[in-house]
């Protein structure tokens with residue numbers, strides 16, 4: 001079976017000596033490897049103001065707290081995502097407000113988000129689902145107009161591009177097992193204009209200031225233990241040597257499907273927004289008779305699945321329930337097929353042939 005997701009681990013010869021050196025160095029907590037990882041990851045993404053963390057969820061939590069989100073506030077978000085996006089909002093005590101999606105992308109709809117904003121709305125959470133980029137032109141305009149900050153959940157979107165120029169205050173990445181790049185577990189928070197890096201650093205480590213000697217420190221606000229450590233940072237540093245090629249493979253496969261899957265009866269390709277380029281963590285499309293499609297693919301050795309439960313189905317979000325007609329339709333039809341670094345030229349042709357056999 002060709003899997004839908006698979007961790008990328010660098011070659012043994014590259015990874016193990018680097019990891020061994022750190023493990024026996026006498027310093028395995030947050031230290032030089034973590035700061036070097038921040039420098040290199042920042043260069044890679046183009047935003048040098050970045051904090052390495054223990055998970056993407058930790059990054060979401062800090063971004064929400066720095067946006068001033070707390071009990072009684074509202075955060076607009078999307079149900080079409082992995083649970084951490086919205087559980088992080090629930091952790092702050094704020095109410096999740098579900099925006100509807102765009103029918104032809106599955107991404108949060110700017111018009112729906114605009115209609116939902118009010119004086120209690122403290123943040124807009126955007127998810128670049130499966131590596132496709134939201135309509136950032138529209139969302140930056142909305143954020144400027146309303147003054148509500150944007151948090152970009154880019155857990156699926158390392159290597160995706162927005163070329164419109166504006167930078168959001170908060171962008172989070174995940175290095176969990178199955179993301180484009182893994183450090184086993186880990187995450188990062190990239191801070192944009194107008195954000196308080198020092199406050200973010202304190203929230204990362206109990207509320208302590210690392211620059212002040214421990215015996216002279218004063219915690220004003222309780223923080224968390226969200227730091228990355230030198231061992232996972234060493235894995236991350238090694239990954240950064242290989243990840244450009246991994247991303248290239250995801251993107252080349254995605255572009256191949258964009259062409260090869262045109263004009264197939266019962267299959268609708270998705271649209272990508274102006275000024276954006278997806279990084280195809282998964283390849284997403286809409287199919288008629290989805291259950292038949294999934295069964296047919298399975299019988300031909302290809303894993304196909306919608307992967308995520310719409311988050312508004314969870315009891316913890318019962319109070320947020322509202323009609324989402326575009327999501328209802330999209331949710332019946334969307335499906336992912338394998339697209340990542342483990343799919344070579346021959347395999348992707350096999351997958352296209354399997355689809356063209358029909359369902």
Ligand SMILES: *Cc1c(COP(=O)(O)O)cnc(C)c1O
Nearest residue numbers: 055056057082084085155174176
């Ligand atoms: C994986 C993921 C996260 C959180 O990442 P962790 O590193 O597992 O905490 C957040 N949002 C989305 C959409 C994800 O898929």
